[in-house]
Amino acid sequence: MMNGLREQGGGANIETRETRRVEAMLEVSNLVRRFGAFTAVDGISFMVGRGEVLGFLGPNGAGKSTTMKMITGFLGATEGEIKVGGVDAIANPLAAKRLIGYLPEGAPAYPDMTPAGYLNFIAQIRGVHGAERKRRIEEMVERIELQRVLHQPIETLSKGFKRRVGLAQALLHDPEILILDEPTDGLDPNQKHQVRNLIAELAPEKAIIISTHILEEVSAVCSRAMIIARGKVVADGTPDELMARSRFHNAVVVQLRGESIPAFDTIREDVARVPGVERVETEGDGRILVFPEPGMAVADQVAQLARARGWEVAGFHVDQGRLDEVFRSITIGEGEAA
Amino acid sequence: MNALTIFRRELGGYFATPVAYVFIVIFLLTTAAFTFYLGNFFERGQADLKSFFTYLPWLYLFLIPAIGMRLWSEERKTGTLELLLTLPVSVPAAVIGKFLAAWAFTGIALALTFPLWITVNFLGEPDNGVILAGYVGSLLMAGGYLAIASCLSATTQNQVIAFVVGTVVCFAFTVSGAPLVLEFFSAWAPDAVLNQIAGFSFLTHFQSIVEGVIDVRDLVYFASLIAVWLFANVIIIEQKKQAG
Numbered sequence: 001m002m003n004g005l006r007e008q009g010g011g012a013n014i015e016t017r018e019t020r021r022v023e024a025m026l027e028v029s030n031l032v033r034r035f036g037a038f039t040a041v042d043g044i045s046f047m048v049g050r051g052e053v054l055g056f057l058g059p060n061g062a063g064k065s066t067t068m069k070m071i072t073g074f075l076g077a078t079e080g081e082i083k084v085g086g087v088d089a090i091a092n093p094l095a096a097k098r099l100i101g102y103l104p105e106g107a108p109a110y111p112d113m114t115p116a117g118y119l120n121f122i123a124q125i126r127g128v129h130g131a132e133r134k135r136r137i138e139e140m141v142e143r144i145e146l147q148r149v150l151h152q153p154i155e156t157l158s159k160g161f162k163r164r165v166g167l168a169q170a171l172l173h174d175p176e177i178l179i180l181d182e183p184t185d186g187l188d189p190n191q192k193h194q195v196r197n198l199i200a201e202l203a204p205e206k207a208i209i210i211s212t213h214i215l216e217e218v219s220a221v222c223s224r225a226m227i228i229a230r231g232k233v234v235a236d237g238t239p240d241e242l243m244a245r246s247r248f249h250n251a252v253v254v255q256l257r258g259e260s261i262p263a264f265d266t267i268r269e270d271v272a273r274v275p276g277v278e279r280v281e282t283e284g285d286g287r288i289l290v291f292p293e294p295g296m297a298v299a300d301q302v303a304q305l306a307r308a309r310g311w312e313v314a315g316f317h318v319d320q321g322r323l324d325e326v327f328r329s330i331t332i333g334e335g336e337a338a
Numbered sequence: 339m340n341a342l343t344i345f346r347r348e349l350g351g352y353f354a355t356p357v358a359y360v361f362i363v364i365f366l367l368t369t370a371a372f373t374f375y376l377g378n379f380f381e382r383g384q385a386d387l388k389s390f391f392t393y394l395p396w397l398y399l400f401l402i403p404a405i406g407m408r409l410w411s412e413e414r415k416t417g418t419l420e421l422l423l424t425l426p427v428s429v430p431a432a433v434i435g436k437f438l439a440a441w442a443f444t445g446i447a448l449a450l451t452f453p454l455w456i457t458v459n460f461l462g463e464p465d466n467g468v469i470l471a472g473y474v475g476s477l478l479m480a481g482g483y484l485a486i487a488s489c490l491s492a493t494t495q496n497q498v499i500a501f502v503v504g505t506v507v508c509f510a511f512t513v514s515g516a517p518l519v520l521e522f523f524s525a526w527a528p529d530a531v532l533n534q535i536a537g538f539s540f541l542t543h544f545q546s547i548v549e550g551v552i553d554v555r556d557l558v559y560f561a562s563l564i565a566v567w568l569f570a571n572v573i574i575i576e577q578k579k580q581a582g
Contacts (some may be wrong), residue, residue, distance in 0.1 A: 035581075072424040076580040097426040106423070108417030110347070112354040124343040125425045153354075169421075 025207035031080035042231035056211035056224035103176035105168030113154035159186035243321030255315030256286035345433030403504030406487020408508025468550035475547030485567035
């Protein structure tokens with residue numbers, strides 16, 4: 001009986017948890033920033049909820065960093081509202097800053113300090129005291145693997161270590177909201193992988209914004225991506241949704257082997273006869289791209305055809321879409337339109 | 339509280355780099371040179387530190403802007419300003435913390451001139467009250483120069499500009515009480531104006547303190563001068579946030 005009630009209650013709880021999940025930790029509306037006559041950020045609005053990792057994508061100078069600088073309170077906003085964990089960040093900047101961990105672009109740190117001294121300073125400023133401070137710093141040092149350089153001046157560290165010191169700084173007070181401007185810039189592939197794992201580990205508890213130039217990073221760590229160009233949001237969706245905008249989305253890619261390749265014209269005619277195929281393209285090295293009509297799946301038919309014709313197939317896959325192509329078409333298109 | 343944290347970091351920062359040691363060595367060497375050679379310390383046959391305190395303002399004119407020039411322009415240049423201003427620190431707390439650290443540093447350098455004090459006490463029987471007043475006046479003057487230099491360093495990320503402009507402004511505040519300037523005005527300006535101009539001078543207030551008379555008005559002068567320049571410092575940093 002009690003169990004039954006519990007279960008009902010549990011069901012209701014799941015619902016509230018769901019609504020809490022989408023409840024905004026960070027809310028930006030109509031944010032505008034002008035530098036003289038130049039409008040760097042032109043009416044950006046978005047929300048980030050707990051558990052979300054939002055990726056800012058965009059060409060250089062698109063307004064990604066400026067937006068981050070306004071959220072973190074380094075730059076004033078010309079217009080618009082910023083709410084951080086329910087706090088009005090413009091009216092009450094100090095309260096908002098306490099909730100945010102921020103890695104600025106280029107990971108600046110005091111060059112004459114050692115990571116140990118630097119993290120201690122940050123902890124003091126962040127109001128992390130006593131045993132808690134020691135525990136947090138030790139945890140960060142271990143998690144971000146700074147042990148080896150803990151007592152070397154930051155100016156003597158490699159770019160990768162400097163970036164990691166910056167990350168440790170941002171995470172030290174276990175903030176609700178993390179804003180990381182190019183967190184993997186300058187890291188080698190192993191370190192990139194490490195930082196991505198770290199972000200993924202933190203993600204369920206926090207609201208995270210990262211900016212990046214690396215498109216694969218978006219699919220790897222972001223639950224949502226926003227493409228920003230000329231100070232405006234030009235696309236906003238999950239990485240899959242963005243990739244679905246690609247003309248390569250759902251295209252069937254067939255890689256044929258070496259000498260067995262018949263004349264491309266023949267292949268093209270054959271494939272074009274498959275129902276649901278809109279267009280066929282061939283690339284060098286015996287690669288065939290089959291674009292289906294919208295909403296059609298043609299992989300099976302193409303596979304059957306290949307078998308029937310006796311093509312030697314070296315590779316066969318359905319393309320998810322290419323983010324770089326989406327990125328280029330969206331940002332360049334915007335540029336020309338403006 | 340946060341001002342104190344910044345104060346400690348900054349003061350530690352001086353001694354983590356050669357800046358502190360170079361400054362202190364040069365400061366001690368030049369004060370000694372001025373006191374003993376230009377100030378005719380021995381020839382005067384007086385058991386006091388007048389020859390030291392006479393030249394100190396001119397030495398400070400160059401050395402203090404050299405300390406102050408880096409306060410904000412370096413943070414701007416290395417990008418740590420973005421870090422500092424996105425930590426939960428108010429701008430006034432940051433300005434005061436950095437200023438006090440630089441001031442404490444100049445105080446340490448000043449205190450290291452104690453061999454001069456030992457020397458006069460060894461050679462004669464000076465009025466140590468007057469000497470103490472001289473040190474207090476010197477510290478206040480250093481604070482005034484520093485507040486000016488700190489404020490001006492917030493306007494630029496170029497330390498050379500910060501230094502040159504800082505020195506020029508400090509110079510203006512120093513010489514406004516010098517006979518050279520006052521005589522120029524005394525030919526035609528009424529006494530009231532003359533007093534005003536002299537009243538702005540570091541030298542006028544400094545000298546009256548060095549004489550051994552610590553007047554409340556002199557203290558108020560230095561305190562308000564420091565307060566005004568630091569206030570301007572805060573405004574400039576806030577303003578740059580809005581303007582970029």
